Amino acid sequence: VRLSLTTLLVVLGSAAPALAAGVSAELNRDETTRDDGVILTVTLEGSGPEEPLLPSLPDFEAHARGQSTQVQIVNGKVSSTVSHTYLLAPKRLGTFVIPPVQARIGGRLYQSKPLTLRVVEGAAPAGTSDRAVFITAEVSDKQPFVGEQVLYTFRFYRRVQVSRYAPRLPAFDGFVAEQLGETKEYNTTNEGQRYVVTESKVALFPLEARSLELAGATVTAEVAKTSGRDAGGPFDDFFGRVPTESRLLRSEPVKMTVRPLPAAPDGFSGVVGRYTLGAELSKASLAAGESATLTVELRGEGDVRQLAAPKLTLPPSFKVYDEKPELRRELAGNKLGGSAIFRQALVAAEAGEFVFPPIRLVYFDPDAEKFATVESQPLMLSVRPGAGESLNAAGAERAFAKTEVQQLADDILPIHTTTQGLWSRPARHGFVGLTLAALLLPPAGFVLLAAWARRRESRERDQEAERRRTALGRAKKSIEKAEQALTKSQLEDAIALASRALREFLGDKLGVSGLALTADDVRSRLHERGADAGLVMRVYEETHRLEAAQYGGEAGIAGHNLTSKLIELKGMLKELDAQL
């Protein structure tokens, strides 16, 4: 149902009483003819109306034509009036009772009163020139043969403004129906009046011999009024609005008699129409084992879907492989036709000269009202011996011609008799846990290991720093011991203590074992550490001198000389401590 008009009427503070809920139905006339429809208006009053439920109307065709709504708000209470309009087209004459229409409003079921309508025979149709709108339906042949193509033409004429045009063609029971092209629209003159015509055509193919009546086509439309008191006032023209009325148009039924086909001759293909036939081979000559394509084309008027591949009688040495037929449907004037192309691959197994009999199609021509036959020319094919055969002919040793291995049948491979160990689901879950552990624990272990290594390296660095920081103090104590030994005239002990003090100092400062250092080691390492060159030379000489005195017994260092040397050594170590 289309909403044709919705009017919102708001009455605020009005003293008008609220509408009572209910359903009413009315017809725009009590008596009508079979060719005219009546308008049934169902009005629902009250808040919360639902779609009305039309009763069963077997004697009418009902067409919904829209609805309109009015809403009222009275003292804050909302109520509405919804009108549904239907066009009823009578199917037969007589007096009919239209049962009550039911609808739910605000959750409660209401129903209208029953209505009575009388349908009488209409007056003889006026000349078409007297009518603003009318429809026609006709067939090209009222006595066709079974399978013959019949053209059904439907036309809708109008010379006034029309909207919401909805045609309905009959069901065409007992026919194969095919729409022919698009719906056309054109202008024409009928009995001196200009009309706009909408035309559609349908190709019908009767399925069985019988007498029948094609029901009339119908059209429902909103048609502009051209006379009467509603025929448009000045305000309608001003607003561009033209008053319309719902109309039901119906064409006359068409009586037809479908005739059976005469007794069919042998080889009748079953098709009706008019056809031509063409056949050709893709090759006139080929070697045994090769293939040629036979193409048969049937073309003409009729239902080409009924065409089957014509039978071809071939020698037994030929193998035939059918390809998928190609159907083309075409519209030639007012007739539906087309072509059907059948292709077959012919494989010759033996050499020889072959003449194929003509390919024949027997069909029924409805225009001539007799059976007709079309046939191709005889087809000739020359098959040469294949490679293997020619070798035989030459008397040569037979060669083993290679042939493609063809699969003769297919089947599944056998069952397996071994297992994967029949793992259970819990075992799989355990495996998942182990995999997770193997993925997550190693990185965690690595982090712990890295932290431990860093801590150990840090501690080692701290110990070396402490050793460097306290090196001078320890060296001074050793030198003081050397001085004490000197006061006791223990010269050798004093020299050993002084040498040890110097080496241990250097070892602490350089981060190595000092007692293993030679004078040359001392010089090179101090250079590397960027100590002052003069100071390095002095340390080198002093180291060398103390080595010589300690291990060589050099007399160059006497007691009083050693005392001053120890003082110098203290100063030198202090200087070196400042630089390292």
Added chain:
Amino acid sequence: MILLAIFSMAASLDGGTSAATLAANHDTSFALANHAMSRGAFSEAAEGYEAIASSGVLDGHVFYNLGNAYLRSSQLGKAIASYRAALRLLPRDEDVRANLAFARKQIKDALAPPEPSPIVRTLFMWHFALSAGELGATAALASLCFWACLALLRLGRGGATVRLGGVVCGVVLVCTAPSWAWRTIAPERVGVVVLPEAQAHAAQDQAAVVRFVLHEGAEARLLSVDGDWVRIQLPDGQQGWIAASAIAVVES
């Protein structure tokens, strides 16, 4: 050896004697079902294999044989579902692939099974060539080796060989660990139609519009399961709800 150890440890989680008893029972059931197949009692064989599978056994050969039994019993949909389950556990088994291809030839619908493209299969070949168990074992081994190499390098005891070993194990780990996690945590699911015909509705309602109809053996990507309904998607993007009773769900 390490893999063997992992497998043995995993198997031991099942519990000593009871696991051994169960395995023996399964072996017996497997042999009986195989015997039923050889006698041509395909339905009986299918029941036997089904009993082993439903007891929680995850063995590709059981599912493969189950597929054969179903196919011989003219239950095409269940056969395809069983072959798919077998393929997940035996991804390189040619017999499974051949029989699955054979079964698919008998499907009525011209519908490509939901498979990744050849490019994806080539780029991530390890993902498709290894089972979930193999992926997990490889990832675990690669993880142990990779972190061991890293630890040696950190302690200053690693040479060029250790460094190369670390790189190789790292690459294997990066490839296999996500693959294993994907297969284990969020495997793609496929629905296989096991009834002669299954209607795909627009909603989880038998009265809803039927969008399309699939026939037995048709495979489609499974998007979700909602009670008695499963939502599937065809390769062209069409989706629909099918009654769960008409579908066998297989992890891909």
